[in-house]
Amino acid sequence: MAATKASKEQKYDRQLRLWGDHGQEVLENAHVCLINATASGTEILKNLVLPGIGAFTIIDGHTVLGEDVGNNFFLSQNSIGRNRAQAATELLQELNSDVSGNFVEESADQLLDNDPEFFHRFSIVIGVQLSESTRLRLGSVLWAVGVPFLVCWTYGLMGYMRLVVKEHTVIESHPDNALEDLRLDRPFSELTDHIQSYQLESMEKKDHSHTPWIVIIAKFLETWLTEHDGQPPKNYKEKEAFRQMIREGILKKENGVREDEENFEEAVKNVNTALNPTKVPSSVEDLFNSEQCTNITSQSAAFWVMLRAVKEFVLHEGKGCLPARGTIPDMISDSQRFINLQNVYRDKALQDAAAVAKHVESLLQTTGKVLGKNAAFLRVVHCRSLAEEYAVESVNKDEITSCMDSPDSEMVLYLMLRSVDRFYQQHSRYPGVYNYQVEEDISKLKLCVTSLLQEYNLNVSIKDDYIHEFCRYGAAEPHTVAAFLGGAAAQEVIKMVSHQFVPFNNTFIYNAMSQTSATYQL
Amino acid sequence: MIERCFILSFREKKTRRVVALTEKMVVEGGAGDGEWEGRWNHIQKFLERPGPFTHPDFEASSESLQFMLETCKVLIIGAGGLGCELLKDVALSGFHNIHVVDMDTIDLSNLNRQFLFRLKDVGQPKAEVAADFINTRIPGCCVVPHFKKIQDFDETFYRQFHIIVCGLDSVIARRWMNGMLLSLLVYEDGVVDPSSIIPLIDGGTEGFKGNARVILPGITACIDCTLELYPPQINFPMCTIASMPRLPEHCVEYVRMLLWPKDKPFGDTVGLDGDDPEHIKWVYQRSLERAAEFSITGVTYRLTQGVVKRIIPAVASTNAVIAAACATEVFKIASSAYAPLNNYMVFNDVDGLYTYTFEAERKDNCSACSQVPLDMRFSSSSTLQEVLDYLTESSYLQMKSPAITASVEGKNKTLYLQTVASIEQRTRPNLSKTLKELGLADGQELAVADVTTPQTMLFRLSFTS
Numbered sequence: 001m002a003a004t005k006a007s008k009e010q011k012y013d014r015q016l017r018l019w020g021d022h023g024q025e026v027l028e029n030a031h032v033c034l035i036n037a038t039a040s041g042t043e044i045l046k047n048l049v050l051p052g053i054g055a056f057t058i059i060d061g062h063t064v065l066g067e068d069v070g071n072n073f074f075l076s077q078n079s080i081g082r083n084r085a086q087a088a089t090e091l092l093q094e095l096n097s098d099v100s101g102n103f104v105e106e107s108a109d110q111l112l113d114n115d116p117e118f119f120h121r122f123s124i125v126i127g128v129q130l131s132e133s134t135r136l137r138l139g140s141v142l143w144a145v146g147v148p149f150l151v152c153w154t155y156g157l158m159g160y161m162r163l164v165v166k167e168h169t170v171i172e173s174h175p176d177n178a179l180e181d182l183r184l185d186r187p188f189s190e191l192t193d194h195i196q197s198y199q200l201e202s203m204e205k206k207d208h209s210h211t212p213w214i215v216i217i218a219k220f221l222e223t224w225l226t227e228h229d230g231q232p233p234k235n236y237k238e239k240e241a242f243r244q245m246i247r248e249g250i251l252k253k254e255n256g257v258r259e260d261e262e263n264f265e266e267a268v269k270n271v272n273t274a275l276n277p278t279k280v281p282s283s284v285e286d287l288f289n290s291e292q293c294t295n296i297t298s299q300s301a302a303f304w305v306m307l308r309a310v311k312e313f314v315l316h317e318g319k320g321c322l323p324a325r326g327t328i329p330d331m332i333s334d335s336q337r338f339i340n341l342q343n344v345y346r347d348k349a350l351q352d353a354a355a356v357a358k359h360v361e362s363l364l365q366t367t368g369k370v371l372g373k374n375a376a377f378l379r380v381v382h383c384r385s386l387a388e389e390y391a392v393e394s395v396n397k398d399e400i401t402s403c404m405d406s407p408d409s410e411m412v413l414y415l416m417l418r419s420v421d422r423f424y425q426q427h428s429r430y431p432g433v434y435n436y437q438v439e440e441d442i443s444k445l446k447l448c449v450t451s452l453l454q455e456y457n458l459n460v461s462i463k464d465d466y467i468h469e470f471c472r473y474g475a476a477e478p479h480t481v482a483a484f485l486g487g488a489a490a491q492e493v494i495k496m497v498s499h500q501f502v503p504f505n506n507t508f509i510y511n512a513m514s515q516t517s518a519t520y521q522l
Numbered sequence: 523m524i525e526r527c528f529i530l531s532f533r534e535k536k537t538r539r540v541v542a543l544t545e546k547m548v549v550e551g552g553a554g555d556g557e558w559e560g561r562w563n564h565i566q567k568f569l570e571r572p573g574p575f576t577h578p579d580f581e582a583s584s585e586s587l588q589f590m591l592e593t594c595k596v597l598i599i600g601a602g603g604l605g606c607e608l609l610k611d612v613a614l615s616g617f618h619n620i621h622v623v624d625m626d627t628i629d630l631s632n633l634n635r636q637f638l639f640r641l642k643d644v645g646q647p648k649a650e651v652a653a654d655f656i657n658t659r660i661p662g663c664c665v666v667p668h669f670k671k672i673q674d675f676d677e678t679f680y681r682q683f684h685i686i687v688c689g690l691d692s693v694i695a696r697r698w699m700n701g702m703l704l705s706l707l708v709y710e711d712g713v714v715d716p717s718s719i720i721p722l723i724d725g726g727t728e729g730f731k732g733n734a735r736v737i738l739p740g741i742t743a744c745i746d747c748t749l750e751l752y753p754p755q756i757n758f759p760m761c762t763i764a765s766m767p768r769l770p771e772h773c774v775e776y777v778r779m780l781l782w783p784k785d786k787p788f789g790d791t792v793g794l795d796g797d798d799p800e801h802i803k804w805v806y807q808r809s810l811e812r813a814a815e816f817s818i819t820g821v822t823y824r825l826t827q828g829v830v831k832r833i834i835p836a837v838a839s840t841n842a843v844i845a846a847a848c849a850t851e852v853f854k855i856a857s858s859a860y861a862p863l864n865n866y867m868v869f870n871d872v873d874g875l876y877t878y879t880f881e882a883e884r885k886d887n888c889s890a891c892s893q894v895p896l897d898m899r900f901s902s903s904s905t906l907q908e909v910l911d912y913l914t915e916s917s918y919l920q921m922k923s924p925a926i927t928a929s930v931e932g933k934n935k936t937l938y939l940q941t942v943a944s945i946e947q948r949t950r951p952n953l954s955k956t957l958k959e960l961g962l963a964d965g966q967e968l969a970v971a972d973v974t975t976p977q978t979m980l981f982r983l984s985f986t987s
Contacts, residue, residue, distance in 0.1 A: 007630065010630045010631055011630055011631065011633050011634055012634050013631045013634075013824070013827075013833075014631055014634055014635070014833070014834075014835055014836040014837070015634050015635075015835065015836070015837045016824070017824070017828065017833065017835035018729055018730070018835045018837060039614075043842065046637060046838070046842075047837075047838045047839045047842050050633075050634055050635055050637055050838040051634055051635075051837060051838060052634075065560060066558045066559045066560030066561055066563075067560035067561065067562075067563035067564060069558070069561065070560065070561040070562055070563060070564060070565075070614070071564045071565075071614055072614075073610050073614060073659065073660075076659065077556060077558060077661060080558065095637055096633075156567075157860075173873070174872060175872075175873070176870075176872055176873075210766065330768055330769055331768075332762075333766070333768060334766050335766050335767055335768055335816040335818070336816070336817075338768040339768065339816060339817045339818060342768075432567075435570070435571065438571060464574075465574035465575065466574075468573065468574045469573055469574055469575055472567065472571050472572075472573040473567065474567045474571075476563070476564045476565075476567045476568070477564055478564050478565060478568065478615070478850075478853075479564070479610075479611060479614040479615055479849075480611050480614075480615055480846045480847075480849040480850040480853060481846070481850065483607070483610075483611050483842055483843075483845070483846035483849070484842070484843050484846035484847060484850070486842055486846075487838070487839040487840065487841070487842030487843035487844075487846065488839070488843055488871065488875055490838070490839045490842070491730070491837070491839035491840070491871050492871075492875075494839070501730070501871075501872055501873065502872075502873045502874060503874065504874035504875050505874065508874075508875050510877075512847075512850050513575060513860055514863075514879070515734070515847060515850070515851075515863045515867045515877070515879050516867075516877060516879050517875065517877040519874055519875060
């Protein structure tokens with residue numbers, strides 16, 4: 001047992017450094033469903049099986065065709081004639097013995113007819129190359145029971161993803177380039193006491209040159225505040241003057257030349273960061289004011305209970321501030337004083353986290369240590385339902401129309417895909433699949449485009465070139481486009497399952513022709 | 523404009539070779555096994571149908587697939603995270619003549635993303651296992667593996683490929699490949715001969731970030747033109763490591779850089795091997811001790827290993843995305859179906875999905891594709907042979923078979939090139955001519971390419987008399 005655990009840690013080492021052991025655990029307890037084992041589908045699953053998703057189930061009633069094997073790494077020549085779900089499951093399962101693979105030899109529509117509750121058991125359902133009607137049926141079933149639904153479609157040189165989830169909460173969003181939480185404008189008492197213990201004027205050179213810049217700025221800020229009526233440097237001119245003040249603090253040699261004090265240089269460089277006012281980000285304020293946070297009931301999800309606890313903290317112990325994050329960036333300093341300074345922030349964070357936990361207890365019986373250091377980065381994603389996107393009353397006209405001001409924006413690809421949906425509805429096939437159909441289908445597809453735009457009252461025009469191009473595609477699913485989508489979609493699934501990092505909201509379009517992409521909220 | 527010439531010449535290049543191979547095929551008696559109906563349906567639509575967005579020089583034809591399957595040679599550098607994906611993507615896009623180079627063997631930690639390898643393959647050469655898997659899974663595909671470093675090959679090897687795709691994990695290796703392809707360029711009348719251009723498609727990933735770029739050597743920005751896009755390695759100052767550690771990383775670096783060479787724990791000549799768990803364990807224990815001395819928390823086994831091996835986190839999904847984008851470019855260029863990416867795409871899926879595509883610009887003073895020249899002093903009556911001897915015999919340069927190009931009356935001219943028989947014959951008479959006779963002037967710049975230095979070197983000629 002120990003051997004397997006150790007070798008799993010080694011095998012997954014490179015990804016554990018991204019989402020941690022706790023993220024991996026959630027992944028290993030998840031069960032994802034894939035509908036249709038086309039190239040796009042198997043590529044998505046490959047990128048979930050490799051990192052060790054707990055289980056997958058493929059639902060597919062199709063029989064493997066020659067062209068399926070041609071673009072799909074997880075079907076082989078002797079799969080031809082067999083059920084596609086079964087054939088793909090074998091070759092996907094072979095990738096990772098930690099994962100449990102299952103298949104159902106039925107179409108999604110059949111399951112929806114006979115046993116819609118079958119879908120309730122999944123952490124997320126991924127539907128690939130679905131017709132509009134199947135998509136909408138699935139969308140409605142999954143929306144009702146709160147199972148996230150990811151729609152994926154590779155159509156010619158276009159990749160399309162739509163995330164459908166009522167509410168998805170993220171505690172660990174892992175933002176790039178987050179601002180530091182230094183509290184220099186509103187120092188807590190322990191920080192003030194700690195700063196007091198430094199006397200820059202009476203330090204020996206060695207200590208002076210290795211005093212952490214946070215302390216330096218705090219000291220000079222104290223002086224500035226007394227000289228400026230308690231007002232910190234606000235504009236560029238004042239900040240420059242403040243920087244100059246710090247520079248003047250650099251030790252001078254006997255001949256009046258300044259010493260080389262890198263820690264003071266660091267202080268000067270970090271003035272802007274240090275003077276960032278400590279406040280609750282507006283995104284978090286919005287969450288505080290949301291209905292879910294205001295009305296905590298016995299039905300409230302843990303995330304909202306914890307968020308409410310943070311809100312209570314802000315109102316009481318925090319005196320308007322979030323729980324302290326507790327980390328400081330590395331900086332020039334001797335070890336002792338850096339560690340001591342770091343501990344001041346760390347202890348404060350622990351204190352604040354304990355206070356948050358107390359609030360949580362009084363709301364519920366859970367703790368929120370992870371919550372403390374991520375408080376500023378909490379995110380909630382709400383996606384509109386497919387029904388809302390497709391209904392004439394609620395279609396996002398504004399977004400579509402304004403994007404189409406640039407007639408070659410990715411939005412045109414979205415509209416073409418919706419038009420192709422119509423074509424399929426009318427003709428029970430996709431345009432241009434066979435060579436002889438390409439020419440004649442152009443006018444038929446154009447009619448679909450026109451009717452789509454009319455029905456939604458969209459005052460946009462679509463170039464004929466795109467209509468021709470979409471007939472040319474003949475609903476082809478080239479492997480490289482499917483593989484791109486496979487990587488993109490799989491990572492969104494991992495985000496959904498682990499609640500780490502922020503998923504997209506809610507439509508992603510990839511244009512392989514121009515190697516560009518766009519995200520729309522439709 | 524130049525890009526159009528390149529696409530045209532690429533097509534001509536491939537037309538010639540299709541004819542040659544078909545004859546050969548008749549002699550050898552038939553196509554490979556493992557064909558079935560409909561196999562190439564998805565791809566054929568792009569090759570056999572005209573369309574409104576295709577490249578102006580694209581011609582819909584059923585011959586393109588034949589070229590891609592039978593003649594087009596693609597080189598994939600790296601059989602790791604990106605390499606495995608590239609092999610699959612390129613093979614399933616209709617390319618059956620693929621070579622792959624990788625100097626590494628398989629490690630357990632590769633298995634979370636390098637899907638051509640299994641537990642039983644740990645310790646085996648990546649290139650060989652990858653080639654085997656692809657050749658078995660995809661009938662008719664012939665991947666030739668090379669368990670070698672890229673530097674083990676010379677330009678005769680690289681010249682045979684139509685397209686080269688890199689899935690490397692080091693900037694140095696990229697620059698070497700970049701330099702190699704620049705050294706293959708032939709100039710005629712001041713213009714790059716398009717048939718000497720081998721497109722280089724380069725992909726890189728790190729955690730949730732990645733990029734894909736298309737380089738047409740001599741035409742677009744090269745690797746060195748955009749060196750600032752490659753983040754510098756984090757190296758902590760020595761005084762921090764030696765006497766003022768603050769972070770757990772400082773403690774590990776102390777053990778790695780100072781304690782290990784002093785204690786030599788596994789023997790006098792035994793260097794620290796990041797892949798040896800016993801070594802890492804030793805470093806970990808000592809790092810904990812060091813950290814305790816300074817009340818630093820956070821030293822873990824995982825952190826220790828990460829610092830010693832300079833580990834970059836990696837997942838299957840990012841590699842899948844970037845490799846796919848690169849393979850799409852391979853397809854576009856080989857088929858001339860669409861204009862290639864011009865020329866750099868960045869991808870990041872930490873928060874939603876973000877891509878940014880832009881045209882990286884050539885740098886006027888790029889060290890690789892437009893360098894600052896070195897001085898070379900000769901009399902105007904010296905012969906080109908004397909210059910050649912200097913390049914090969916000087917202890918400082920020790921070149922093997924340098925190719926010399928000069929800018930004469932504003933146009934680039936290849937003065938001598940040994941490695942392509944036809945060009946060698948054509949330029950051999952130049953060797954006995956004097957520099958003056960060749961039309962070279964004082965202050966003249968000479969570009970010299972050679973296998974010993976993958977980068978074309980620039981010299982400035984100073985006449986002594």
